[in-house]
Amino acid sequence: MLSRAENTDVALVWIFGVVFLFVILGLLSFWPATRGHWSAVFMAAPSVLLGGFLSWSLVTDLRPDYRLPDMWFLFPAPLAVGVVAILVWASVRYSDSSE
Numbered sequence: 001m002l003s004r005a006e007n008t009d010v011a012l013v014w015i016f017g018v019v020f021l022f023v024i025l026g027l028l029s030f031w032p033a034t035r036g037h038w039s040a041v042f043m044a045a046p047s048v049l050l051g052g053f054l055s056w057s058l059v060t061d062l063r064p065d066y067r068l069p070d071m072w073f074l075f076p077a078p079l080a081v082g083v084v085a086i087l088v089w090a091s092v093r094y095s096d097s098s099e
Helices: 005-028 039-059 077-097
Strands: none
Touching: 005 039, 005 077, 039 077
């Protein structure tokens, strides 16, 4: 029988797989964002939310004895990609409407 300590590698693969998936979703939202389409916000919003939660978990000290995963620096990546995609969408959207 496997103990919890032996099974954490599988959990870390899932955690970083989800982070990678949301980074890809945020990157894909640049395509409609450059055209000013409303779907860019809906594609980037999950990346912003997940990145915000992961960044918050890095900042708060919920468990001081907890060891961070080796690739913890990737946690803010979905937040950064999603926010930039929304900013691109907003700049395209409002620059087109002012003409």
